[in-house]
Amino acid sequence: MEQTRGRFTGPPLTPRTAVIWSVLQAELDRRGAEELTVLDVGGGTGGFAVPLAHAGHRVTVVDASPDALAALTRRAAEAGVGARVRAVQGDGDALAGLVEPASVDLVLCHAVLEVVDDPSPVVASLAAALRPGGAASVLVAGRAAAVLGRAMNGHLTAAATLAAGPSGSVGPRDTLRRRYDADAAAALLRDAGLAVEEIHGVRVLADLLPAAVADGQPAALLDLERALAAQPPYRDLAAQLHLFARRPVAPSDRHVRA
Numbered sequence: 001m002e003q004t005r006g007r008f009t010g011p012p013l014t015p016r017t018a019v020i021w022s023v024l025q026a027e028l029d030r031r032g033a034e035e036l037t038v039l040d041v042g043g044g045t046g047g048f049a050v051p052l053a054h055a056g057h058r059v060t061v062v063d064a065s066p067d068a069l070a071a072l073t074r075r076a077a078e079a080g081v082g083a084r085v086r087a088v089q090g091d092g093d094a095l096a097g098l099v100e101p102a103s104v105d106l107v108l109c110h111a112v113l114e115v116v117d118d119p120s121p122v123v124a125s126l127a128a129a130l131r132p133g134g135a136a137s138v139l140v141a142g143r144a145a146a147v148l149g150r151a152m153n154g155h156l157t158a159a160a161t162l163a164a165g166p167s168g169s170v171g172p173r174d175t176l177r178r179r180y181d182a183d184a185a186a187a188l189l190r191d192a193g194l195a196v197e198e199i200h201g202v203r204v205l206a207d208l209l210p211a212a213v214a215d216g217q218p219a220a221l222l223d224l225e226r227a228l229a230a231q232p233p234y235r236d237l238a239a240q241l242h243l244f245a246r247r248p249v250a251p252s253d254r255h256v257r258a
């Protein structure tokens with residue numbers, strides 16, 4: 001991969017990643033040639049961390065899984081960015097002992113809030129890690145897509161539970177503990193003091209299409225996903241919701257680099 005600070009030069013874009021990268025790229029462009037301090041909470045094997053390191057940024061991945069962190073470390077080394085990726089085993093709701101508070105320019109928390117015991121302390125923890133003016137990229141599972149998916153597969157009771165229950169989970173046998181609609185996800189971030197700037201749907205159509213269509217027309221599918229991502233009602237039917245938020249700069253923060 002060619003390296004140009006701030007410019008995404010990572011793996012080929014897919015319906016899972018294209019909209020998120022376009023939002024992140026806008027933030028990287030806004031920050032110009034700065035080397036950013038990035039924190040990826042529950043970053044797993046580094047699907048975002050390694051390209052961000054390759055774009056010239058310093059990335060700390062905090063993850064509960066030693067296996068995921070070992071794979072991340074290998075992947076970063078193979079990509080030649082091992083020195084810019086720090087792998088830390090830890091819990092997303094206890095970042096204060098792992099990452100200096102108010103030190104991070106960009107925090108990622110993708111596909112994590114739906115699996116943790118309690119999402120509120122995790123969001124509070126990542127908000128506290130951000131410096132004033134720093135940004136958060138949060139990806140959560142969408143509730144509406146799961147309701148439609150269960151119903152279309154004939155699981156009407158599960159669809160009804162997902163739609164009406166408080167958590168957006170089918171119960172203990174569900175792989176996810178909760179799912180979100182856009183308002184609930186935005187409220188979660190606002191409650192932690194973050195200002196939500198953008199909400200996009202990720203995989204509005206990709207999971208609904210026959211494989212022959214998705215595989216046969218990948219460029220057209222990406223264009224359509226991008227076109228629909230920000231538009232309700234399509235956005236709200238996406239398999240995942242991506243929220244981009246920022247820690248506001250308070251008057252008392254003016255002395256801190258934003």
Ligand SMILES: C[S@@+](CC[C@H](N)C(=O)[O-])C[C@H]1O[C@@H](n2cnc3c(N)ncnc32)[C@H](O)[C@@H]1O
Pocket residue numbers: 041042043044045047062063064065068090091092093109110111112115116117
């Ligand atoms: C579904 S994977 C998402 C990985 C990556 N963010 C992505 O989008 O591909 C969830 C990750 O969160 C990690 N995780 C789960 N609970 C966590 C917690 N309480 N603190 C930190 N990481 C956690 C898991 O180990 C796993 O790597």
